[in-house]
Every structure is written in structure tokens, then in C-alpha cells.
Amino acid sequence: MAGPPTLQGPFRVPSFNPYIPRRLQPWIYLAFAFIFLMSSGIYGGAMSQVMGEYSLKREDVLMIVMCNVVGVNMPFPMLFRMKFRFTNRQLLINAALMIAVCNILIMYTQSVVLMCVLAYIAGFFKLCGCFECMSTIQLWMTPKRDFAIFFPLLYCLVLGNMFLSPWITEHLIYIYQDWHIINWLMIGLLLMVALTVMITTHNFRFMKPLPFVSIDYLGCVLWSLVMIEFIWFFNYGEYYNWLNAPEMQAAAIMFILTLCLCIGRMLNIRHAYIAPEAWKYKRLWQLLVLFAFVEFMGSTPKVLQTAFTGGVLHFGTFTTNVLNFVEWTAALAGCLFSLVWIKVFKLKYTQLLTVGVASLAAYPVLMYLLIMPGLNIEALYLPVFMRSFGNAIFFTTLTIYLEEAMPFAHFFMGLTMAGIIRNGPIATLCSGLYSFALRHQIADNIGRGLPYDMTGIMSISIRQLYGYTCFVAIGVLIVFLLWDVQPVRSTLKKMPTWNFVGRMMKKKEKKVANS
DSSP states (O other): OOOOOOOOOOOTTTTBBBTTTTTTHHHHHHHHHHHHHHOOOSSSGGHHHHHHHTTHHHHHHHHHHHHHHHHHHGGGGGHHHHHHSSOOOHHHHHHHHHHHHHHHHTTTTTHHHHHHHHHHHHHHHHHHHHHHHHTTTHHHOTTOOEEEEEEEEHHHHHHHHHHHHHHHHHHHHHHOTHHHHHHHHHHHHHHHHHHHHHHBBOOOOSOOOOOOOOHHHHHHHHHHHHHHHHHHHHHHHHHTTGGGSSHHHHHEEEEEHHHHOOOOOHHHHHTTTTOGGGGOOOOHHHHHHHHHHHHHHHHIIIIIIIIIIIIIIIOHHHHHHHHHHHHHHHHHHHHHHHHIIIIIIOHHHHHHHHHHHHHHHHHHHHHHHHTTTTTOOGGGHHHHHHHOOOOOHHHHHHHHEEEEEEOOOHHHHHHHHHHHHHHTHHHHHHHHHOOOHHHHHHHHHHTOOOSSSSSHHHHHHHHHHHHHHHEEEEEEHHHHHHHHOOOOOOOOHHHHHHHOOOHHHHHHHHHHHHO
């Protein structure tokens, strides 16, 4: 067995073969992480083309995309179990090949259910591959394992990719006039990742492999179903007219039953997928509420902005695609701003969150003032930038808070718990409610006999809903300005080394075996 990696000279990845230049090694893994993050099953930028080819509803394609997001959220509690059981080489090759297979199969099936399953599997292995890459080069990014440095840099990649991927997808589809091009591109990149890993790396272990046991697989499935059922209810709510349809009534009952099964299983088995103790940290619920607020503010453009640019301004998909590039730029700026605020100026985290709230509140205020027929696309750059900038600040800072609020044993469970809020459910809930509110507002304005055509009625209705959003955002901003709570310690607790984590997990396995 190879010994631990030496710290002399430039950083090196111990699984790489000696002929790979050490300075190049972390950059290769960074490129791998970018490819994993960009991968999916059905790509959001190809939504209209997929709808047209398969005669699917918008809700169907959005459900497939959301299943991918749910898949990304679920592996967190078992990531280290996988890391200490399999080698870096095995994990990367399997993750790349599994996502590539899902990309191939999803192009040749018309079953929405099967597409959802494939998208979920692709999302699951997407996170596994990205985590393996980023955890391997963590010491290159921050030699002291400082999460106040690691998370801003990580979210530069994660949030940046979230907005850059649709921009790339829509440009490729516009050039080749075929939505399959993005799937084939990702298949090629993923196969290139697998081939590169096969050629340039070897199996390396820094400790004996731990058995892959005592994992609550059923708990993982049940929590996934809870998220998917919640998303399904609010995604299809407008289509089925909410609880007036038997499908929606059945979905509500299934959600309640599945949630009860999850909670009952969590409280009655020894190794629950999300331990009951993980829900008892006093700052956790505050963080979850803040994540919900961010998702509420982020859901606004999914309905109101899309209705405005499409229904009032009549912009096409390719025209509005430039806004994805604006969001990408703002996400990078927000992450780097958080890094400078925390590590260079060493200012309070609560004040940083206040800056984030102010930036998020600026978006509905600016949109309320700008909404009018005939608006140029350039006028939307500033509000879109402010929203993405504030969103990046919140994601970065709240994740640092979460790491401080929970011990390492529960931190990765906490990421899944936060994901139950931020990875689809709350955004879908808010989007569904905004869609209902917009329909109601348009009908109300028509009933009042306003002297406008349909475009004018829609414009007025969108502005009214932006106005209500302004009240919520400004109210939260006032709370942050008045309530300067004691911030988290300026020096965060030290992140344990992988060897220490591995030894602790090994001791836990021995206790389980002896009991």
C-alpha cells in the first residue's frame, strides 16, 4: 500500500501516476468537477425542444429536471462512507460512466417516469463525482482546511455552473438545431473523464477500506420520495387545478403518508439516513428559514420574469439567454465578495447577510419600477445581477454557518436537510403559488374592466405581484437591519483530516459489529 502523500513541493494528487506534472494535477480535477456539475439528464436549456419533440407538457419536463436536482441532494450522508470504501479512481470512473449511460438512455425513451428515474440517478452520481474531485483537491484550495475559504471558491464553481450551463446549452441548440447535441457533448466529456482517469491514475488508499454497511438505503429512498411528491404537487397544481382534481388529492395523501413513514423510520432504527439528533441544533431551524427566504426570492423570476419577458416583451429563448450570462457573472462576484468580506476584512457574518438581503430586495424593487411594454433587454441586467449577487452571498454564508452550527458527524446530514428546502421543494412551492396568484390577478383585473388590452393587463398584474414581493423583501431587510445577532466566531472550528475521520468511522464500525 502506498504511503501518505508528501507535502514537499507543489500539491499533488496521490492517485495520479508519477509522469503527470504535479502543478497540473489539481487543475485536471477542477476540470473534472466542472464537467460533473454541468452534467444532467434533461437539460433546462433544452426544455422547449424536448417538449416539442415528445409532445410533453412544460410541467413534465420541469419534473424531470427537478428529479435530477433531488438526486443531487441525497448522497451527502453516505459520501464519506463511499470515500473510505472505494478508491478515488473507482469512484470517478463509475460516476462518469453512470451519468453517461443515463444521458444515452434518456434520449431514447418517451416515458416521463423512466426519464425521472434516469435524471435522479444522473444527479446522484453527479454529486458523488463532484464531491470526490473537490474533496481530493481541498488542501490545494485551502491548506488549513478553512471552510470560510473553501465554500466561496466551491460555490464559484457550483453557482457559476448553474447559470453557465443553460447559456451553453441554448447556444449549442441554436447552432445545431437539435437538443440531442448537449447530451452527446456531455457523453463525450464524461467518457473523456473516465478514459483520462483510467490512463493517468492508479488505485490509492490512505487506510484500509471500511465495509459498506449500516447504511439506511430505504431511508434515502423515502426522503427522496418526500421531496419528489412535494415537488409534484406544486409543479402540477395549476395544471390539475389544485385540490379540485383527484390526482392532486391522492398526491397530498401520499406525501403525508410517506413523510410519516420517514419520521417513524428515523425515530425507530439505529442508523437512520438522517439522524433524529441532527434536527435538534438550535441554529439549524434559523438557517432553514433563511434558506427558504432565498428560495422564495429566487422563485420570482421563474414565473413573473418569464411571464414578463415572454408574454409582455415577446422575447425569445435565445434573446433572454444573455440573462444567464449576467447571472453567472453576478454569482462569481457574490462568492468572491463573501470571501473578501470574511477573510480579508474579517467583518461580521450577519452584516454580510444583510448585504445579501439588500441585494435580493433590490431585484423586485427595480423590476417593479421597470415593468412596461417595449423595455429593452439591457434594462434587466442590473436587477438580475443584484438577485444573483445576493443569492451567492446567502448560499456561501449560510453553508459556512451550517458547518459551524453542526458537528462533523451531522454536517453532511445537515446539507441534505438544507437541500430539502433549497433543492427544489420550496422553489417549486413558490413558483406554483406565483403561477396561481398571477392567473388570479389577471382574472381580477379583467373583471374590473380596466381599459387595456391583454398585454397591458398582464403587465399590470405582474407589476402588482412584484409589489407584494417588495413588501416581503423590504420587511425582511428591516428585520436584519434592526436585529444584529451575535455572529458566528470569526475563526471557525478546524476541519478534521480525512485520516481522523476514517479512524472515527472505523471505531464506529467496530462498535456496531460488537453490539
